[in-house]
Amino acid sequence: MDTGTHVVMGIALGGLATLDPVVATNHAVASSVLIGTIAGSQIPDIDTLLKLRNNAIYIRNHRGITHSIPAVILWPLVLSAIIFPFFPGANLFHLWAWTFLAVFIHVFVDIFNAYGTQALRPFSNKWVALGVINTFDPFIFGIHILGIFIWMAGANPGYTFLVMYAIIIAYYFKRFSLKRSVHLKVKAMIPDATEIIIAPTMRFHQWRIAAMNEKQFFVGKAVKNQVEILDRFNRVPVPSTPVIEAAKTDKNLSAFLSFSPVYRWELDEYDDFYEVRFIDLRYRSNGHYPFVAVVQLDCDLKRISSYTGWVFSEQKLRKKLSIIPS
Structure with missing residues (x-):
């Protein structure tokens, strides 16, 4: 939390x-x-x-x-x-x-x-x-604030928060029920899915979805139990090329790979450097995937710069890397 x-x-x-x-x-x-x-x-x-x-x-x-x-x-x-x-x-x-x-x-x-x-x-x-x-979670935070105000107003704090926690436990069970319902809907849409990741948002009835089968990644959302697939990407295995292997030795990319269970990758070659990018598919926001790891290598495969974290525009990413390719 x-x-x-x-x-x-x-x-x-x-x-x-x-x-x-x-x-x-x-x-x-x-x-x-x-x-x-x-x-x-x-x-x-x-x-x-x-x-x-x-x-x-x-x-x-x-x-x-x-x-x-x-x-x-x-x-x-x-x-x-x-x-x-x-x-x-x-x-x-x-x-x-x-x-x-x-x-x-x-x-x-x-x-x-x-x-x-x-x-x-x-x-x-x-x-x-x-x-x-x-x-x-606005509900959990809000009910705690309400309980604290009730305590300040003179109510017995022990019983006030005992009732509050009983409500929160019921809320957790409801959230599990909603997630299971979304999972069943995704499974019906992608029956051959090998992995389905459903993540909550601040909105009670809205969930992020990242799934995969043997050939594709699927990114979507669920709103009030209605599931929509927003993006599909072909699953391309990460190759064991010298550029990729050199990039994997970078601490930022290594940290990203230790944390992210579902991602796609890109490799761009410029006049005097390579850029390797890994993109976490779990956090799609307004058509953008903000959680990334990027490594830039020179022609001798030595690291120039790298970054991992949240960036919400390409311009900000370039600023983080301190390099703007022509």
Whole structure:
């Protein structure tokens, strides 16, 4: 989920914690737990700082080790050790328990996004992505804000957020049902599909679709259970040519390939350099595919420049690469 949603989730868990008698009857415990749940709801995303280095490192590592099983165990211990000394009258076990729940829920809800997490590390490096909830879901964010306002108005926070979470659980089941319906429609349209990826959007009834069979890629959308195929591309295997192999050694392209499950490729040859481009097919927006990896090589196959990330126009991509071919 996005940072804002994780913040309001942390506040909501702090309110829910008042159902714990130890928290409800001790101001120091309640204050420390609220800080712990807010911090615990944020700490796994500390790897966002990797963006300050470059996109390749960020793409390879975001929601990786910081969302792993050891991290879920470690983060609450670290946070509790930091917070507890400021609240001498607090109960360390209850502070740890609620902070642990906040960290766990952060990682758990991220599994439901299309991006996913490596939550099974160190047992598996596989990305777990159920793709039923958008990174920012207006309903989930909105109902948390509503719950916080109801709490501020004087309602019991424990019962307020207990009801809220019951509604959210029902909402998740509904999202699974909607996705399954879209999947069945796509399968009916492409019966020989070998893979179907359905990703949520911020709109409740709208989904992105990327599918493939042995010969083609299909990109489409579903709106109110009506599926439309927007683009088709022939599947052309990536060749093992010297240019492609040289491009694959670039860190940006390597990061892209470690993350993207469905893509097409292009190779352009100019007077004095080659340009290799890989295009993720999952994120079509207004006829454009914004998530790409591009590598430019000179005639000796040495890297000139490269980029991976989100770009929404060719002009901006050229600016990122700092080269405009004639």
